[in-house]
Amino acid sequence: MAVNSGWQAPSQAGRFIATLAAIVIVAWGYMTIPSGCETEGAVRSRTALPGSPLEKNSTGSSTAAPIARVDGATDVVEKPKTPPPLQRPFPPTSQPNIRVRVAAVRDEPVQLTHSSGWLWLKGENAQSGRTFRSPVAVYPVNDGWRIVEAFGTTQADNYRLKEIGPLQVRAPQNSRGDIQFGGNAYLGNVNIVRRADINENAADLVFVVPLEEYLPGVLAKELFKGWQANTYQAQAIAARSYAACEMEWWRNRRHYDVVAGQASQAWVGATSDAKSLDAVANTRGQYLVFDGRVVPAYYSSCCGGLPSSAVDSIRDGTWTQITPLNIADKGRRTMCCEKAPVAKWQASFSISETVDRMNEWAKQAGRKDLGPMNGMKSFVVVDKNSVGRSMTFLITDKNGKRFTWDASDFRVALNSGANGSRDSLKSSALEPRIDGGRLILDGRGYGHGAGMCQYGAEFMAKSGKSPRAILERYYPGATVVTMPETSSATATSSALVSSPKP
Numbered sequence: 001m002a003v004n005s006g007w008q009a010p011s012q013a014g015r016f017i018a019t020l021a022a023i024v025i026v027a028w029g030y031m032t033i034p035s036g037c038e039t040e041g042a043v044r045s046r047t048a049l050p051g052s053p054l055e056k057n058s059t060g061s062s063t064a065a066p067i068a069r070v071d072g073a074t075d076v077v078e079k080p081k082t083p084p085p086l087q088r089p090f091p092p093t094s095q096p097n098i099r100v101r102v103a104a105v106r107d108e109p110v111q112l113t114h115s116s117g118w119l120w121l122k123g124e125n126a127q128s129g130r131t132f133r134s135p136v137a138v139y140p141v142n143d144g145w146r147i148v149e150a151f152g153t154t155q156a157d158n159y160r161l162k163e164i165g166p167l168q169v170r171a172p173q174n175s176r177g178d179i180q181f182g183g184n185a186y187l188g189n190v191n192i193v194r195r196a197d198i199n200e201n202a203a204d205l206v207f208v209v210p211l212e213e214y215l216p217g218v219l220a221k222e223l224f225k226g227w228q229a230n231t232y233q234a235q236a237i238a239a240r241s242y243a244a245c246e247m248e249w250w251r252n253r254r255h256y257d258v259v260a261g262q263a264s265q266a267w268v269g270a271t272s273d274a275k276s277l278d279a280v281a282n283t284r285g286q287y288l289v290f291d292g293r294v295v296p297a298y299y300s301s302c303c304g305g306l307p308s309s310a311v312d313s314i315r316d317g318t319w320t321q322i323t324p325l326n327i328a329d330k331g332r333r334t335m336c337c338e339k340a341p342v343a344k345w346q347a348s349f350s351i352s353e354t355v356d357r358m359n360e361w362a363k364q365a366g367r368k369d370l371g372p373m374n375g376m377k378s379f380v381v382v383d384k385n386s387v388g389r390s391m392t393f394l395i396t397d398k399n400g401k402r403f404t405w406d407a408s409d410f411r412v413a414l415n416s417g418a419n420g421s422r423d424s425l426k427s428s429a430l431e432p433r434i435d436g437g438r439l440i441l442d443g444r445g446y447g448h449g450a451g452m453c454q455y456g457a458e459f460m461a462k463s464g465k466s467p468r469a470i471l472e473r474y475y476p477g478a479t480v481v482t483m484p485e486t487s488s489a490t491a492t493s494s495a496l497v498s499s500p501k502p
């Protein structure tokens with residue numbers, strides 16, 4: 001062990017705890033329907049609300065038992081001190097690295113493994129690192145990190161590192177295979193970042209990955225296996241453009257650019273899916289641009305024939321007010337996906353359950369204008385967009401008090417109290433009615449409905465349309481540019497590994 005590395009030897013207590021421990025990693029919210037940037041708008045528009053209902057996982061239960069969870073649309077939303085940049089980015093001329101938060105670990109260790117049987121760890125400010133036997137469990141503690149090597153085995157050993165900064169984890173040099181977490185292999189390097197703003201036992205697991213290596217794992221999870229190659233290529237360009245904008249948006253404001261889940265875009269990590277790898281390779285360096293800058297190419301699963309403008313459903317206010325993200329003319333994109341299984345659906349909730357969820361969300365979000373309501377007398381649509389998608393609801397309670405809800409807030413409120421996906425709303429394109437003590441909601445589509453409709457793209461691709469034709473339809477006025485990679489030092493995940501042999 002290097003003298004100056006800051007590592008402290010195993011303790012008896014640590015050995016005891018380590019051998020005692022056995023953890024289960026639960027992968028939450030695995031979606032069977034393409035998800036696409038699903039709740040980014042809701043997340044962004046509520047960044048000022050730490051402790052909001054958005055912390056709750058919309059697809060899992062919120063029981064205490066688990067564990068290091070894979071990111072869904074969830075977790076505490078940071079409140080960056082600095083404002084976002086005013087301008088969208090120019091398309092990059094060299095391949096950037098994207099920081100992907102794979103898990104928000106709260107009160108449980110981060111458990112990582114590598115097929116070589118070793119992992120190399122280093123405190124950000126330490127002069128040197130150290131190699132540990134895999135699996136390794138990492139616990140944030142008040143003044144640093146506790147590391148258990150050979151976690152869960154009889155050889156488990158316990159170490160302490162005084163380090164307030166992030167803990168870097170690397171695969172051993174010249175080793176094959178990626179670092180594994182929660183049963184998945186992820187590309188790139190790992191930073192474990194403490195989240196003292198939440199509590200002393202909280203940390204985020206962030207993988208740093210070259211953008212072109214990140215994208216296949218997005219496509220593999222965002223699209224169905226049987227879908228057209230041209231859909232995959234259109235999705236690759238949209239996902240790349242979206243990612244580039246997120247990187248610019250968050251660069252100096254947060255320790256990750258995207259999450260590996262619905263709140264950004266899904267990410268499976270490393271993938272061998274040929275269709276996904278080919279689509280990314282065949283569109284390498286291609287970005288969607290408008291006025292010379294990259295378009296934050298939001299997309300969602302299915303617009304249900306009722307697309308939304310980004311200014312309505314994403315609402316970050318600064319980057320979305322551009323032609324490609326807003327509905328240009330009525331009917332332009334309607335009925336693109338009418339044969340999709342999620343094009344039309346119905347949900348129903350008891351009035352009391354509905355009111356409870358709305359009141360709870362309004363309370364947690366600090367929205368005194370939205371509650372508390374005393375029961376519900378009527379629920380009507382008072383505003384629709386140009387293609388007929390419900391935008392605003394007016395709800396009158398039993399006292400005759402009126403509350404005006406954005407449709408997207410209503411969806412978030414209902415889903416924040418949902419117990420599983422069957423119990424939640426797929427979109428905010430809703431036609432409500434009250435019938436026999438229940439709220440009946442006729443819904444359309446899945447997701448926010450802004451930008452590309454994935455089902456619509458697939459129907460276009462099936463009818464022979466090119467990736468560019470698909471993108472021109474869903475982002476009117478935007479064009480695709482191919483950026484030459486001027487930097488010869490383009491990083492790959494293997495090149496990023498600079499750790500010693502065990």
Ligand SMILES: [Zn+2]
Nearest residue numbers: 303337453456
């Ligand atoms: Zn559609």
